[in-house]
Amino acid sequence: MGSTIDNQAMHQALQTAFEFRHATKVFDDTKKVADADFNRILEAARLSPSSFGMEPWNLLVVQSPEKRELFREFSWGANGAFNGSKGQLGTASHFVIFLAHTDVNMRHNSEYLQNHMKNVKQLPSEVIDFMNTAYQKFQEHDFGIEGRRQITDWSAKQAYIALGNMMTSAALLGIDSCPIEGFELDKATDVLKTHFGIDTERYVPCVMAAFGYRLEDPSRDKTRRTLEQMVTWF
Numbered sequence: 540m541g542s543t544i545d546n547q548a549m550h551q552a553l554q555t556a557f558e559f560r561h562a563t564k565v566f567d568d569t570k571k572v573a574d575a576d577f578n579r580i581l582e583a584a585r586l587s588p589s590s591f592g593m594e595p596w597n598l599l600v601v602q603s604p605e606k607r608e609l610f611r612e613f614s615w616g617a618n619g620a621f622n623g624s625k626g627q628l629g630t631a632s633h634f635v636i637f638l639a640h641t642d643v644n645m646r647h648n649s650e651y652l653q654n655h656m657k658n659v660k661q662l663p664s665e666v667i668d669f670m671n672t673a674y675q676k677f678q679e680h681d682f683g684i685e686g687r688r689q690i691t692d693w694s695a696k697q698a699y700i701a702l703g704n705m706m707t708s709a710a711l712l713g714i715d716s717c718p719i720e721g722f723e724l725d726k727a728t729d730v731l732k733t734h735f736g737i738d739t740e741r742y743v744p745c746v747m748a749a750f751g752y753r754l755e756d757p758s759r760d761k762t763r764r765t766l767e768q769m770v771t772w773f
């Protein structure tokens with residue numbers, strides 16, 4: 540694995556991808572991300588890590604323009620209100636809504652967790668017993684995450700790892716993206732329940748992401764703190 544040249548090429552590819560990626564406000568709505576490329580981006584989410592390997596997220600890919608419009612009124616971060624455009628909702632090639640699993644799925648000993656350990660992770664029963672005990676201790680004692688909102692937010696934290704991996708994968712493929720939290724959570728939850736048939740006792744939206752090809756380059760260069768400002772070494 541990895542000669543010096545390969546390693547340098549990899550560094551360059553990563554640097555280029557991270558500089559290329561920016562929060563795209565308006566996409567070229569005439570350009571579509573190819574299925575093979577989008578499936579690669581989805582695969583990045585599928586292979587992302589999660590606490591105890593429980594994968595507490597689901598993705599909705601919303602391609603129907605009518606369905607996207609249901610979010611427009613209360614999604615100020617994606618409706619173009621700030622720049623007089625159709626926004627990410629109206630221009631993205633692919634639009635994803637991340638659902639975080641609530642406490643119904645993610646509290647220790649839930650039906651979802653038992654099924655996941657048995658049928659997805661294919662663990663033997665004695666390992667499942669061990670995992671149940673460790674997971675309960677983690678939730679109740681180590682991290683103290685017990686209420687519905689706390690557990691749902693813990694799921695969301697993990698969904699954001701999948702989101703990050705998807706955006707980096709997209710950038711490596713020359714595909715633009717934008718993460719979106721600019722929406723009213725309660726209204727989005729209602730839309731998902733009423734118009735998408737989502738069981739919102741189990742799944743609630745936590746973040747959205749748009750993918751496609753930029754209409755124009757960003758108006759400003761990236762601004763970031765320096766590594767020295769960000770990192771403390773001991």
Ligand SMILES: Cc1cc2nc3c(=O)[nH]c(=O)nc-3n(C[C@H](O)[C@H](O)[C@H](O)COP(=O)(O)O)c2cc1C
Nearest residue numbers: 560561562564616617717718719720721722746761
């Ligand atoms: C969790 C999260 C939520 C965000 N929500 C929005 C949003 O609703 N609308 C938007 O246009 N940008 C959104 N952004 C983009 C950020 O504003 C952007 O990443 C940041 O200003 C840095 O700029 P850059 O990504 O172009 O480097 C969000 C970013 C993150 C990580």
